[in-house]
Amino acid sequence: MATSTPIDYPVCLRLEGRRVLLVGGGAVAEGRALALLEAGARLHLIAPDVTDTLQRLAAEGRLDWERRAYASGDVRGHALVLAATDEPAVNQHLTAEARELGLWVNTADEPELCDFTLPSVERRGPITVAVSTAGQAPALARHLRRELGAQVAPHHVWLARLSGWLRRRLPRGPRRQRLLKQLVEGEPGALLARGERGAAVARLRSELKTFKSSGEFT
Numbered sequence: 001m002a003t004s005t006p007i008d009y010p011v012c013l014r015l016e017g018r019r020v021l022l023v024g025g026g027a028v029a030e031g032r033a034l035a036l037l038e039a040g041a042r043l044h045l046i047a048p049d050v051t052d053t054l055q056r057l058a059a060e061g062r063l064d065w066e067r068r069a070y071a072s073g074d075v076r077g078h079a080l081v082l083a084a085t086d087e088p089a090v091n092q093h094l095t096a097e098a099r100e101l102g103l104w105v106n107t108a109d110e111p112e113l114c115d116f117t118l119p120s121v122e123r124r125g126p127i128t129v130a131v132s133t134a135g136q137a138p139a140l141a142r143h144l145r146r147e148l149g150a151q152v153a154p155h156h157v158w159l160a161r162l163s164g165w166l167r168r169r170l171p172r173g174p175r176r177q178r179l180l181k182q183l184v185e186g187e188p189g190a191l192l193a194r195g196e197r198g199a200a201v202a203r204l205r206s207e208l209k210t211f212k213s214s215g216e217f218t
């Protein structure tokens with residue numbers, strides 16, 4: 001069995017307001033479209049036929065659908081390109097065009113043609129669990145994503161939101177780092193895991209007093 005598959009470099013893209021091209025309108029394209037819209041992308045869809053859901057999204061003005069086949073040059077002006085047609089030659093052609101222009105491209109049917117692949121994703125509030133298998137086993141990625149996602153408990157989501165709130169208010173620096181690590185790994189985190197939210201908040205309050213007394217926290 002080959003073991004030399006290169007390791008992928010994971011990133012979380014901020015797509016809010018960015019133009020993304022999706023070519024193809026079947027079940028696979030629909031899954032990508034929903035995730036891209038959730039991330040706030042300005043979605044441009046090119047396909048002669050699309051699913052009912054994609055048609056509805058286009059009618060609601062949530063995405064911009066051109067009812068036609070891909071034509072040379074369509075990739076221009078997009079931050080990201082995703083090919084999900086059932087025509088390998090079309091996917092190959094638009095991948096070559098995208099790369100020529102330095103654009104990042106994903107194709108649903110050919111890992112070799114992907115500059116980025118899509119992991120299996122589970123969300124809990126601001127927390128994302130994503131599993132990739134470097135294109136080797138998408139069904140396993142989905143299975144593991146479910147198992148790992150189930151380990152993210154409500155108190156983790158609460159901790160993430162609380163940490164975000166504190167980070168917006170406390171000045172950067174080693175003291176804030178210590179406090180936020182302590183929040184997760186120390187007693188407040190342990191109390192929260194046991195469902196003792198009141199005790200966790202009391203503990204955090206006493207730790208925050210040191211910021212208040214130094215005048216760093218308002």
Ligand SMILES: C[C@@]1(CC(=O)O)c2cc3[nH]c(cc4nc(cc5[nH]c(cc(n2)[C@H]1CCC(=O)O)[C@@](C)(CC(=O)O)[C@@H]5CCC(=O)O)C(CC(=O)O)=C4CCC(=O)O)c(CCC(=O)O)c3CC(=O)O
Binds near residue numbers: 111116145
């Ligand atoms: C390389 C990659 C490119 C990309 O799409 O980015 C790719 C490629 C291909 N997938 C194929 C098949 C299947 N894909 C799924 C499911 C998912 N596939 C996803 C990602 C990826 N799929 C990327 C690598 C991810 C990684 O590294 O792990 C997930 C995780 C994310 C998503 O798509 O959003 C999503 C789960 C979403 C969820 O959590 O639910 C299932 C299972 C099912 O559907 O139940 C099957 C059937 C089982 C099987 O075939 O393995 C085929 C053959 C098509 C054919 O035979 O016609 C190809 C092409 C090829 O490999 O040649």
Ligand SMILES: NC(=O)C1=CN([C@@H]2O[C@H](COP(=O)(O)OP(=O)(O)OC[C@H]3O[C@@H](n4cnc5c(N)ncnc54)[C@H](O)[C@@H]3O)[C@@H](O)[C@H]2O)C=CC1
Binds near residue numbers: 027050068086109
């Ligand atoms: N990555 C993944 O997770 C998976 C990928 N696949 C692969 O994804 C591809 C798409 O699968 P489905 O959505 O099920 O296919 P589908 O047959 O339901 O849809 C294909 C779509 O491509 C469009 N299309 C065809 N020629 C086109 C052109 N020249 N320009 C623009 N659009 C064009 C069609 O109008 C249709 O909307 C297949 O190649 C399949 O092997 C399949 C399963 C999972």
